[in-house]
Amino acid sequence: MIELLTPNEFEALLLSLKISLTATLLSLPLGIMSGWLLAKFDFPGKGSLESLLHLPLVLPPVVTGYGLLVLFGPNGPFKELFNALGLELGFNWKGAVIASMVVSFPLMVNAIRLAFEAVDEKLEEVAKVFGFPPWKVFFSVSLPLAWTGLITGSMLAFARSLGEFGATITFVSSIPGETQTIPLALYGQLQVPGGEASALKLCILSLLLALTALWFTRKLRKETIR
C-alpha cells in the first residue's frame, strides 16, 4: 500500500491524520463543556453563545480562514498571548489544527448537546441524593449516559477535519509536509491537467481513513450499555 503512494501523498496522509486527531481530541473537552451548558442550563447570553458556536458553519470557509488570519495573525489581538505561550500558528500544522477545530466544532457540540438533553434528570438526582458533588454527578452519570453523543460528535468532528479545505488553505496555505493535508494535495492535483489519477488515489485514501473512523465509531457505540 505504502509503496503505491508517492512520498508527497504519504506525507499528506500522515499530516491529515495528525491534524484531524489532534483537532478532535483538543475540541472534545470544550465540546463537552459547551454541549452540557447548552443542554442543561438557561443563562443570559445563551443565544449569543449558540450563535457564536454556529458561526463557522454558516460562514463560507474562506471567510473563516480570513477571520483566523486576522485574529491569530502576527498583528492579531492574541499576538502577545501566543508569543508568551511560545505558540506560533502561522503556516504550520498547529494553525491547521486550529482551522479544523473551529470549523468542526459546531458539529461536535450539537451532537453532544442532543445527547446530554436526552439524559434523564432523575438519574442525576439519584447521584446527588447519594452524596455525589456536582463534578462527580457529571463524570459518573451525565457523561457516561451521553456516551453515544460523544462518539457521534467526535466522529463528525474527525470526519469534518479530514475533509477540511477552505479555512485551512486560506489560513495556513498549502505547504507540502507542513500544512498540505490530503484535501489540499487533492486540490492541487485537480488543478493540473492530468492530475486526476493522483487525485483519485488521494480520494480513496480519504475514504479509507473515514471508513476506519466509522468502523471505530461503531465499535465504541456498541460499548454503550444502557
Add this chain to the structure above:
Amino acid sequence: MIELLTPNEFEALLLSLKISLTATLLSLPLGIMSGWLLAKFDFPGKGSLESLLHLPLVLPPVVTGYGLLVLFGPNGPFKELFNALGLELGFNWKGAVIASMVVSFPLMVNAIRLAFEAVDEKLEEVAKVFGFPPWKVFFSVSLPLAWTGLITGSMLAFARSLGEFGATITFVSSIPGETQTIPLALYGQLQVPGGEASALKLCILSLLLALTALWFTRKLRKETIR
C-alpha cells in the same frame, strides 16, 4: 435595509435563502428515514450505507462538487434520465440545491439518528399494543419524541447550506441570479478592488440569516414538551 443592498447582493440573499430552504426541506424526509433506519435497525449493508452518507463530510467540497459535475452534469451518465424528467441540474439553482443537500446531509442524519436512538422503545411498544400499525407508531410516537433531533438536524443542514461554497462553485459555477449565493458573491467581491465593503455586508447578511434560523430553532425546541 433593502436599500442598503445592491441588486446583486439582494439577489444573492434571496437565492441563498431559496436554495438553503429547499435543500433542507427536500433532505428532511430522506434524513428522517435514514436516521431512523440507522438508529433502530441492524441490516446487512448498514456499514456501507453509513459510509456512503458520510462521504461528503470527509471529501473536500471541491471533490464533491467535481463528483456531482461528473455524475449530474449535462454530459453525465444520468443525462437521459434527467432529460426525461425535464430536470436540468447543470449550472442552475436546482444544481446548487443538490450540492447543498449532498454536503449537509450527514449533519442532518446524525442529529436525527441520535434523537431516534434516545426514544424509549417501551413507549413504542405501548403504541403497538394499543393497535397502532408500524407507520402510526412511527408518526405518533417515534417522530414526535425525536423532535429536538429533527430541529437540530434541520438547523445544522440549513446553516451548512447557507455557508456552502466549494461544492457549489465547482458543480454549478457562480452565475449571478442563478447560482451565485451569498458565499459565492462574497468570494467574487474579494477578487474585486474595493469589494471589501460589499464582502462585509454579505458576511453580515449570512450572519443575520443564521441568527434568524437559530432563533427559530430555539422557538421550535421549546415546543418540545416532554
Add this chain to the structure above:
Amino acid sequence: MISANLQKALGPLNLDLNFTITAPGITVISGPSGSGKSSLVKLIAGLNTPDSGWLNFGGKTLYSSALNTDIATHQRRLAIVFQEARLLPHWTVKKNLTMGQKKIESFDKIVAVLGIEALLSRKPKHLSGGEAQRVALGRALCQKPELLMMDEPLASLDEERKEELLPYIKALPKKFNIPILYVTHSTKERNYLADTYYFLEKGKLTMQEKSTLTSTKHPQHLQLLSKVR
C-alpha cells in the same frame, strides 16, 4: 379461549409456559418477583418472541414456531396495563386515555371511577406515581380489546382507591365479554378477583385449585399478619 405452550430463555430463567384458559372471567397469576410474570404478558402480547412453541387465542394462531406464524402485536387486539405506567410523554392525560380515538364509550365513567377528572389536560411528567398508574389503567379500560392484561395495576394506589376499583375490574369480563389476565402479588386482590388462579414459580405455571383460593399458600403471611394486627 387462550391456550399456549411457549418456551423462552431469559438469562438464567427458563420460562416454560403451558396453559389453557377456557373459562371467561379473570385469571390471576401470582408468583415471586422475577418468576416471569411480566415476561409472560410480553410473550402473549408478541412484544417478545418465544424461542419455540405456539399460542392460540380465540381460535386464531397468534404464534407458532412450527408454522412460522407470528401475528404482529398491533393486530392482536390487546390492552395492557404495564407494571410501569408507560404514558406517552408528549400527549396530555386525555389523549393518553383515548389513544387518539374520537369516541370512547363510558369515558366519563372510567375517568370518574379513577378519580382523574382534574388531570385530563396535564402532561404525564407532572403526575404523581399513583396518578400515572391510574391513567395507565384508564387507558386500558378505554379500549375494547379482545384480551385485557394487567400487571400489578393497583400496586401504588392507596387502599381506598383500590377498594373502589376492585369491584369495577371484577365486573369487566361480563360487561365486555372478554377474558382478563391479572398479575398481582396481593392475596387480597387475588382472592377477590380470581376465577382461575395460576401460580408461577421458576418459569413454570401451576394451576391452583379453587379451594386454595381462600387459604393462603404461604403460612408465613398469616403468621406475620397476626403479629402486626
Add this chain to the structure above:
Amino acid sequence: MISANLQKALGPLNLDLNFTITAPGITVISGPSGSGKSSLVKLIAGLNTPDSGWLNFGGKTLYSSALNTDIATHQRRLAIVFQEARLLPHWTVKKNLTMGQKKIESFDKIVAVLGIEALLSRKPKHLSGGEAQRVALGRALCQKPELLMMDEPLASLDEERKEELLPYIKALPKKFNIPILYVTHSTKERNYLADTYYFLEKGKLTMQEKSTLTSTKHPQHLQLLSKVR
C-alpha cells in the same frame, strides 16, 4: 430531629408542611395518591426548592428562605428509596448498590435479605420490576445516611418478601441510630412500622394519635375486606 415549615405550590396543589419529628424511629406518612407525599420527600432532599419556609435537621438549617440558605442535596447526607427504582442503567447491580464505594458494611447481609445475590453482575435493564425495586432498596440500605427516606419501597414486591423485609426495616433506626421517613399506602406496613404516623391530605399534614394506629382511618376498608375474606 427534623422540623420544617415549608410551602410549595405544585400546579393546583398547595403543599403546606408543618411538622416536627423529635422521636427517632420510623415516621410513616400516608395519604391519598396525589396528596404530595413524594413531593415532600423531594423538598426535604432539596431536589425541589420550596417557595418559602425553613427546614432544620439535626440542628442544621438545610433550607431557609429568610436566611437565603439552601444546602445542596449532596451535602444533606441522605438516602432515598424513590417510588420508581431509578437505577443507573450503565452500572451493574453491584455498582448500583455500592454507588462506587469500596467497603460497604454488612453488604452480604443486605444482599441476602433482599434475595439479589444472583443479580449482582447484571445491568438494570434486565431486571424485573420487583428486582429493580429491591436493588433500589438495597442501595439505600448500603449507605450510612443521617436520614433515610423511603417512598413505597415494597409496593411491587411479593408478600413473602415483604414479610421478610419489614422486620429488617423496623430494626434499622436503632441499629444505625437514624430516623426514617416511610411513605406507604399499606395499612399493614404502617401498623407494623410506625413509631409516629402522619396523614397527608390536600397538601396538609396531620399527626395521627398513636391510638389510631391499630384501627383504620377508613372504615370502608374493613367493609370490603370482610367481603373478600
Add this chain to the structure above:
Amino acid sequence: FVAASALAPMLVASETYGKISGDKVVVSGAASSTLARQIERGAKAALFLSASVKWMDYLKEKGTIESSTNYLSNQLVLVTNSNNNFTGANWPHDLLKETGSSRIAMGDPTHVPAGVYAKEALVNTKVWGKLKNKIAPAQTVTKALLFVESGISKFGIVYASNLKLSRKIKAIYQFPKESHKPINYPLGLNIKASDSAKKFYDFLFTEKGKKIFKNLGFTTND
C-alpha cells in the same frame, strides 16, 4: 466564464457593454481549472478568459474551444505590507535577509498561474534554491495577497493588477519581463457560442473594451 484574477475588469466590461448594447452579459468567476472542467462537462459558457494557457489548451484539445487569442497580459511584482519600510533597492538581498522565519506568499507554484510565473522569476534570479522552503503556496493570488495584508507574510509575489485590490499593500519591485514567460490570459470562444456572445467578444477588442482592463492594472495585447 472568467478567471477569478480577471473578474473585476470583466464585470465592468459586461456592465458597460450591457449599457451600450442592451444585452445582458452574465459573468461567472472562479479558478481557471474549475471553469475549464465545467466547460468540458457542458457548461454553456460562450467566452472563457483563462489565467493560464494550459487550461485553454486543454479545452482546445477536448474540442470545446476552437481557437484563442492572448487577450491580456499582466506583470509580476514583489509586494510588502504598507507598514513596512522596505524598498526594492537592495533586491534581491533584502528579500533573502528579511524574510527570516516568515514565508513569502505567492500562488502555489505547482498549479496557480501566478505562482508558476513567480517561481520561474525566482529561479531565473537564482534565489529559488534558497527560498523554495520559505514560500507559502496560496490557493489563489488573492489569498497570497491576504497573507501579506495580515502581516503573516512579510513579502508576497503577485500580479500588478492585484495591487488595486488592497490599499494596505505596496509594490517594492517589479520583476523584469524577461525573468519569466509572458503572463498571458488567453480568451477563447466556445464553438457553440451564440451571435450575441460573439458581439461581446468583439466589443472586448474595441478600444473602449481594452481601456477598462488597462484601468485595472492589466496590459492588453494588441
